[in-house]
Amino acid sequence: MNIMKNILLLLTLILFTMTTSYAQQKPTTSGYAPVNGLKLYYETYGEGTPLVLIHGSFMNIGMNWGQLIPALSKSHKVIALEMQGHGRTADIDRAYSYEGLAGDVAGLLNYLNIKQADVVGYSLGGTIAYQLAIAHPEMIKKLIIISGVYKTAGWLPQVQQAIKGLTPETLAQTPLKQAYDALAPDPSHWAAFIKKLMILEGKDFDLGDDHIKHLPPTLLIMGDNDGSDLQYTAHTYHLMGGGVCGDLEGLPKSQLAILPGVTHVSLMMETAKLTGLILPFIDK
Numbered sequence: 442m443n444i445m446k447n448i449l450l451l452l453t454l455i456l457f458t459m460t461t462s463y464a465q466q467k468p469t470t471s472g473y474a475p476v477n478g479l480k481l482y483y484e485t486y487g488e489g490t491p492l493v494l495i496h497g498s499f500m501n502i503g504m505n506w507g508q509l510i511p512a513l514s515k516s517h518k519v520i521a522l523e524m525q526g527h528g529r530t531a532d533i534d535r536a537y538s539y540e541g542l543a544g545d546v547a548g549l550l551n552y553l554n555i556k557q558a559d560v561v562g563y564s565l566g567g568t569i570a571y572q573l574a575i576a577h578p579e580m581i582k583k584l585i586i587i588s589g590v591y592k593t594a595g596w597l598p599q600v601q602q603a604i605k606g607l608t609p610e611t612l613a614q615t616p617l618k619q620a621y622d623a624l625a626p627d628p629s630h631w632a633a634f635i636k637k638l639m640i641l642e643g644k645d646f647d648l649g650d651d652h653i654k655h656l657p658p659t660l661l662i663m664g665d666n667d668g669s670d671l672q673y674t675a676h677t678y679h680l681m682g683g684g685v686c687g688d689l690e691g692l693p694k695s696q697l698a699i700l701p702g703v704t705h706v707s708l709m710m711e712t713a714k715l716t717g718l719i720l721p722f723i724d725k
Contacts, residue, residue, distance in 0.1 A: 463507030469518075473530075476548035477541070482529035483522040483549055487514030490582075491555050492723065494521040495546060495573075497564030498638060499617045501528030501624055505563055505709065512716040516724070520558070522549055524569070526634045531626040537641035539648070543572035550580055559723045561585040563709065568648075574659075575652045583723050584659040587715070588667045588705050591677070592647035600668040605643045609635040653680045658694040660722045662715065664703035674699070696722060 468484035475481075484502060492513055496505035502521040513519050524542055526532035535541060546569065550558060559582050562570030567589015574581045590596060596604070609632040612618060622628045659681055663674050674697070678684055682693035698718050700711055709715075 463503035463510070466511060474549050474552040476545050476552060478533050478535065479525055479530060479545060481522060481525075481545055481549055483520060483553075485553075486510050486519040486521070487517060489517040490723075491550075491558035492517040492519050493546065493550070493558045493560045494519060495560065495562040495566030495569050496521075496524065496527065497566050498642065499527070499612065499621070499635075501620060504620055505566075508710075508712040509715060512712065513719065516720065517559075520549070520553065520555070522546065524566075526630075526638065528624045529626065532630055532634055532637070537638055539568055539572040539641075539646065540576065542569045543576055546573050547577045547580060556580070557582050559583045559585070561587065561719065562589055563587040564589055564705070565642075568646075571648055571653075571656075574656050575648060578655075578657060581657045584657055585662065585719055585722065586659060587662045588664060588669060588708055590669060590673070591649075591653055593645040594647075595669055595673045595677070597668055597670050605639075607635070607639055607642070650680055653677060656681065656695075658722075660695065660718065661697045662708075662718055663697075663699050664705065664708045665699050665701050667703065667705040667708055669705075671699075 466486070468486055471482075471484040473480040473482055494502075494506050494509075496502065501523050506521055510519055510521065523530040525535070525537065525545065546560075557580055560570045560573060562568070562585070564587070567586040568591065570584055570586060570589065571591045574584050593601060612635055613631070618631065621631055621634075625631070661674065661678060663669055663671075665671075675684065678695070678697045681695035683695055683697055685693065700708065700714055703711060
């Protein structure tokens with residue numbers, strides 16, 4: 442019960458802070474892209490090289506990116522989207538899959554006539570970003586994964602257990618439900634949406650070590666206590682060519698940043714630190 446109360450307090454703080462910032466800004470463009478049977482909602486901000494933002498499970502643009510969009514859009518064309526069943530994008534009669542969700546992002550880029558972009562993904566969005574880079578490497582310039590994994594074993598065992606225990610009833614007690622009710626085309630679809638998504642979240646998956654070895658330049662951003670296994674994080678970075686003696690071998694194309702004193706949820710509150718990591722990486 443104390444764990445759930447702590448999560449609820451953090452989510453409440455994030456919802457208030459992020460959506461307040463988000464409400465104060467207006468997108469350059471917004472609309473619905475006809476992609477793979479979806480009417481995929483998206484917004485763009487600013488001008489410059491394209492930077493795509495992929496949110497986490499149960500979230501929407503404002504909740505996930507409300508504070509980061511103003512900073513990132515000063516120098517880049519930010520494209521934020523809401524995945525199938527999330528935010529303003531209605532669910533369709535299609536099971537959730539990493540391939541399908543990544544295909545939707547690729548479809549949006551094609552719709553917007555964007556040949557190549559930098560991509561940022563958080564949590565589930567990080568897994569989708571991995572899959573997008575694997576399936577469509579020609580579309581990805583650089584990849585930023587924030588607290589995301591490419592296989593189930595990347596999460597600590599207690600996190601894996603907690604994910605499998607989520608239900609529409611438990612999540613209805615969080616601000617996620619309030620956000621869903623405010624934006625969803627059909628708020629009564631909540632229970633069906635959660636059940637469908639949890640089928641995906643509850644399955645073991647592995648996108649493959651060999652695929653990770655051949656990704657474009659990637660920045661991994663993790664919290665020191667965000668629920669991901671730090672041994673897995675080190676292994677992932679080694680697959681990307683990291684963990685070497687840079688003075689002797691030179692620096693690898695990918696980078697790793699572990700922020701101290703943050704959790705999976707509170708990591709997204711570290712706006713200045715995240716901006717200070719993401720922009721130099723993609724602009725280098």
